[in-house]
Amino acid sequence: MRTERGVILLTSRIDRNHRLITSLEKGTWTSRTYRGAVLKQIHTVISYDAYCFTTVDPLTLLSTGAVTEDGIEAIHDRLFINEYMEEDIHKYAELVRSGEHTATLHTSVNAQPEQSPRYINILQPAGFGDELRAVLVNGDACWGFLTLYRKTENPVFTEEERLMIQTWTASIASMLRSTSLTLMDEITSSSPEEPGILITTDTFQLISLNSPADYWLSQLRMLEHVGPDVLPRPVRAVSSHLQRKNQAERADDTQITPDSPSKVCIQLPDGRYLILHASLMQQLAGPDQIAIRLEQAMPQDLLPLLAESHGLSSRERELLGYVLRSYSSKEIAAAMHISVYTVQDHLKSIFAKTKVSSRRELIWYFVSRFQLSDEPAI
Numbered sequence: 001m002r003t004e005r006g007v008i009l010l011t012s013r014i015d016r017n018h019r020l021i022t023s024l025e026k027g028t029w030t031s032r033t034y035r036g037a038v039l040k041q042i043h044t045v046i047s048y049d050a051y052c053f054t055t056v057d058p059l060t061l062l063s064t065g066a067v068t069e070d071g072i073e074a075i076h077d078r079l080f081i082n083e084y085m086e087e088d089i090h091k092y093a094e095l096v097r098s099g100e101h102t103a104t105l106h107t108s109v110n111a112q113p114e115q116s117p118r119y120i121n122i123l124q125p126a127g128f129g130d131e132l133r134a135v136l137v138n139g140d141a142c143w144g145f146l147t148l149y150r151k152t153e154n155p156v157f158t159e160e161e162r163l164m165i166q167t168w169t170a171s172i173a174s175m176l177r178s179t180s181l182t183l184m185d186e187i188t189s190s191s192p193e194e195p196g197i198l199i200t201t202d203t204f205q206l207i208s209l210n211s212p213a214d215y216w217l218s219q220l221r222m223l224e225h226v227g228p229d230v231l232p233r234p235v236r237a238v239s240s241h242l243q244r245k246n247q248a249e250r251a252d253d254t255q256i257t258p259d260s261p262s263k264v265c266i267q268l269p270d271g272r273y274l275i276l277h278a279s280l281m282q283q284l285a286g287p288d289q290i291a292i293r294l295e296q297a298m299p300q301d302l303l304p305l306l307a308e309s310h311g312l313s314s315r316e317r318e319l320l321g322y323v324l325r326s327y328s329s330k331e332i333a334a335a336m337h338i339s340v341y342t343v344q345d346h347l348k349s350i351f352a353k354t355k356v357s358s359r360r361e362l363i364w365y366f367v368s369r370f371q372l373s374d375e376p377a378i
Helices: 004-026 031-043 076-085 092-098 117-123 159-188 211-224 233-250 299-309 314-324 329-336 340-354 359-370
Strands: 050-056 063-068 102-104 128-138 141-151 196-200 206-209 263-267 273-281 289-297
Touching: 004 031, 004 159, 031 050, 031 063, 031 159, 076 117, 076 359, 092 128, 102 159, 117 128, 128 159, 141 159, 196 211, 196 233, 206 211, 211 233, 211 273, 211 289, 233 263, 233 273, 233 289, 263 299, 273 299, 289 299, 299 314, 314 329, 314 340, 314 359, 329 340, 340 359
Parallel strands: none
Antiparallel strands: 050 063, 050 141, 102 128, 128 141, 196 206, 196 289, 263 273, 273 289
């Protein structure tokens, strides 16, 4: 049991070290440079052997970019699967919901880490013995996740170290929020400011295009390794979809056949996302033409865009949001005030529309698109 003097000394150390992080609020940072500075400051008082520092979209809790080191990057896919598809302790979404914004693995399982599948199957084989997790919440919004790791041969994280991270979470979250715009600037820095527009015939013959469209076509051709005379497959795909939809509508003069928009979202090799949206141009004379709009998508735009492109209903989109926050079927039922059987019915409908066969495939399909590449900051 701690003495009163011990508690005072502990509080004093935590208060003194609190300034290590809050002092960074006065600097001018980008999202990457700020996260690098935070990691360096933390390391002066809390030792760690590896780290993963991720910014997230507060509406979806989906990653908008992570800085990691090689040891974690090597197991990142398995950590991803554990986070979204396996039962385990103090997952990020659960820490956000619980209000307990920090936790250590070793303490949470009462010094029996073998109780955690993440420890047994991922961390221990990689040589890690403990992890300290923090969700970075400012007000009601979460702006990032921070996880520190220690090797098996080193001491586990202490309660004092957890409390120290706990006192820093609000300041770090506030700075992640303020630097989120600079992160978007970095993501869009090499993209055209104006949307690309191109016009094709119904047989995929390119008629005209503007300069941004020419740029995006060159990016798609590099992605597909095709020459300058080839119209990339995503352009042909949205054009074909639009024509099929138009033919279905013309087959019934009294009722428009419901269908998803003629849109597609493509991830480019450098991590950017490109939206293509086809529209029918009705000519006053001559055959109809197809206009394709090409523009970069922001991470926070992707989930609703993908949900729309697959024709998900508003209820299905709501349920998908809970799935991506790691809610179980029982938790989803309680949150949406429906039965577990209705949850399963909605999931089956979503599976059919997105052409997946399981919750695991669904999560991988949506969430993997948000793992934007971010060069290590330190």
